Amino acid sequence: MLNIRQTTRLFLPVLVFAGFAIPSISLAQQTGDNLIKVLHDELNREYAVLKAQPVAPYFISYNLGEDQNVTISASFGALERSTNTKNRTLLIDLRVGDYQLDNTHQIRGGGGIFGGGGFAAANSRQAPVENDPEAMKISLWRETDAAYKAAKERLEQVRTNKTVKVEEEDTSADFSKPVGDPAHLYEPPVSMDVFFKNRDAWEQKLRTYSAIFRDQPNIYEAKATLVVSIVRKYFVSTEGSEMASNQIYCRVMIQAMTKADDGMELPLYKSYFAATPEDLPSDAAVLADAKDMLETLQKMRVAPLVDPYTGPAILSGGASGVFFHEIFGHRVEGHRQKNENEGQTFKKKIGQQIMPKFLSVYFDPLLQKYAGTQLMGCFKFDDEGTKARRVDVVDDGIFKNFLMGRSPIEGFEESNGHGRSSPGKRPVARQSNLVVTASQSVPEDSLRRMLITECKKQGKPYGLYFQQVEGGFTLTGRTIPNSFNVLPILVYRVYADGRPDELVRGVDLIGTPLATFERILAASDKPETFNGICGAESGWVPVSASAPSLLVREIEVQKKEKSQERLPILSAPAENPSMKIN
């Protein structure tokens, strides 16, 4: 679920105006959290002086993100890496001008050699990792000063740019007014040492998982990785928000790669998410999956290459989830509709039917579990201090809404609690828990029968079954093809004449995204969830995508470009040095 987005961002804030005072009973006092108080006090001190300046800020927020990370990986049964890191990043959002036009406004037309145009760069800085009030205050002071000077200078550029360029297509404000009360949330800190104790045991587990691939001459890469991530976010703003919240996930990932005789690299991945290390699947379950993966890889290595094909296909629930996340989800992130460099696929589609009537799509950061699976894209407040809420994006096939942070777009003036980022990045509208629901559905095996019927109807000897796809690059820009970005890694031919299914390799999806939605014919009654980490301009955020299996009338595939490297000249070295190697 890797997405690389081309540009971005925008925002807004609040507080209707200048005489505004920061609430005197602060969260800091209620909870005694030292760090929140430091942030709060310094914010007030800075704001009091800066707002008396001729060019005064109308909004300041401090976003301090603490990232505690344990990463352990093993390859072919040997430990490869075992690290435990902690760092803190400070991001200051300081805005001069007003809600309508401020320093974050997009500057159109390129800049210098490094492309000075676009949206304001986030000034994120490393901050002390210790709770020393003095050091933290000095750091806040220095960075606020830098942020203020940069904001002031950029506002001038924004004003000039607006004067010299043509009218913008979207004239909405740069920052929306806050929705509801200022955020007040306090979750106690979680220390990695307490949360994750069994490092040695985990190192051993990962050795064991990855050792499944040992002694396999055709496996060129094999790795088992554990990531335990505790991201604690402190947020204070001149609108009165005060939050300290944790975002925690644990992930085990198994990956292995073989090569076909023609040099094509064939990878498979499997990952598991959980809220605590204890909730991750048992060794037996992971080992069974790893063995399956090995068997599949051995089959893939000798599987036939896919032929160029246009015809019906089924996307498994997991594959559908990734598909929706990549080609739909990223295009409904509101701020993209404003960036003049973006494709803005759905901008003019509000109120129109964009997929079959039986399908609806919503995003719900408050949803903890769906169909029995824990979801990773949960949060109570977003990274701009807006309360999280469910957003119905598609209702009975009709496009209704965008995901919004505090960067308003025409017709969508408010945030709906989806301004997200990783520490140190400026929040933009990002996905949370995506759910695709079908008001009419059929059992899985009926869907398969429908596929065969559709094949016969279209005169195709077989249809395709996409069991697993990986997120690839989603390019939503105007100057690059606005196209598919999912990478099928496990695909079968389902024969109309009843022959057994056949694994194929080298499948590359082609075509344009919008058309695909219109071609969905039916959905199964069994949803699957894909949890993942999504990367875009505001960093990596945990997300989920849940969907039923979907039958699509027509999908177009071609042969994947393959590596031209031939197989290694010598065979893999043997395990035992005394063994004779050829």
Next chain:
Amino acid sequence: MKENMNLQGCHCERPTGAKQSNILTIVPTFNILDCFVVAVRLLAMTSVLFVAGTSVAQRMSDKTIATLEGAMKDELQRSKDKLHLAGLIDPFFVSYTVNDNEHLDIGASFGALTRSSENHSRTLNLRLLVNNYKFNDENFSDGSNIFGGGGAQIDQNLPLDDDYNVTRRAFWLATDNLFKEANETFTKKKAALERKQLSDEDKNLPDFSQAPKAEVLVPSAQYNPSRTALESLVRSISNIFVQYKQIQNCSVTLTYNNTYSMLLNSEGTHTRTPQTECDLTVQATSQAQDDGEPLSLAFTVSETSPANLPSAEVLAERAEKLAKNLVALAASKKYDDKEYSGPVLFEDQAETDFLSEQIVSKFSAKREDVLGGGDVFFMATSKGATFQKKLDTRVLPSTVTVIDDPNPPSEKPSAMLTKALGRYQIDEEGVVPKRLELVKDGILKTMYMNRTPTKEVKESNGHARPSAGGVDGDIAGAGIVEITDSKAKKTSELRQQMFKLAKDDGYTFAIVVRSMQQGLLNFSEGLSNVGDIMANGKALQPALAYKIYPDGREELVRGIEINFPAVRDLKELQFSKETSIRNVQLAAGAGSGLFGFASKVPGTLVAPNAVLVPELEVRKKQSQAFPIKPIVDKP
């Protein structure tokens, strides 16, 4: 992909060269080579006891070493015997290295840690050349890689477990990749060569020199730093800056690298060698009170281990002094617009930097790129070339001698032995270092050489050194370099001489420089000082310079730069009698790349404490608009 690009970066800068003009170079036969075999078996304490993370002896156990070397040896043998493919040219040289690294990294600012991490890693380094010594795939770049290229070398991670099979697998795949890559490069190089008209000298210059087989096995060094104690040290030094209102930012960092390298090559060379270095850097920034010029002062202490660092009191004192100097600098007036052309005295840190950049770096030979292509990041700077083309001519005063002996005799002081950063028994290419007389009576006699021949010097003299951060791969550079002047003067006499020269030039004062801009990229400040650093390629950039009057009065001067000395200036240098031994990252090579930085290698400088340049041009730095001072008061 990225890693690949980086490692390509290593090749482009692979320096070489050195010169030995009227000596006919003879490639030794194998019999002679055997005579060179050095077998230093220093297995002091054979086994290692690890008690609660504390090693009482060397940190790598015999068993670990045997496992790693077993995997290397077996795969190296198989590659030598069996790595053929119809249509491809066979490798004639393969070298495997395992670097086992313990790394400690601590940073603090204003009394609080900003980072602290400890990491163990193991990497393989692989070099594989096809065809033969005379003509192979190295020393070539076709510009297809923006970081330069030519020559095949790979760095990649190895498992941390002592696992024979997985370690060997990594060498297997890396060797296979490199073999294919080396062949592709070789083909391109051959084609490029056929298009060019080269002199016979260029054509006949071998690509890789032969070297005697060596076996040098030095035990690994202990690794048992007290992380908590070092965190306290770093924190407390950074806390000194809290009380100075004018200081806007400060950073104290400590990094400790303890690496053990095991090398085996197809020529039969086998080496094990520790490389340890601990660097403590203190940096603080402020702004000038009158024009807002951003100001930065820094110093770095480099030693072989944290235990060898100066005491906490001494470090605190130096940090305090730095803080006071910075405050004084912030209060000082900008240098007036008069140009000064007269004597300049370099002392303290500035003198070490001067000797490193202006003299020692110029002994590094580098092979010329005769095929073009080159590396797009190479930008000519006015720093000037190395001494490569000046062999057997005078480059320093006739009273000056420069010796480099990386493995000095035991009667030398301990600062030149166990505590010397520049001490080594075997170089990065498995060649035993020679004692070099670089300059005799002011005449340049030879250059630092690795195994890439240059027109001037064709054989390695065991000076392939690890460059700091690995930016340039292994570079020809210094070990323990000793500069002596038989006519050195007492510092007091040197000063009298300086005032006399100044008076002759019509000045009532002379200029003393005590600290240079350190060229530390300011990542935490969003690279705000890139411009300043690029200025390093144009002129000397003093950080602390004074007008000094015969009556002893000193006035800080801010905002000056000084023309680089030409060789004619170097021939007139005057040195102080007082000398000292300093561990320092020594510059190697003329400097290239975006910022005109020379590569740095861990070294030891034994040299006079002050150097007087009889005439240098000093001028005001081009003026520019500086950022305004902070609006809100420092908390």
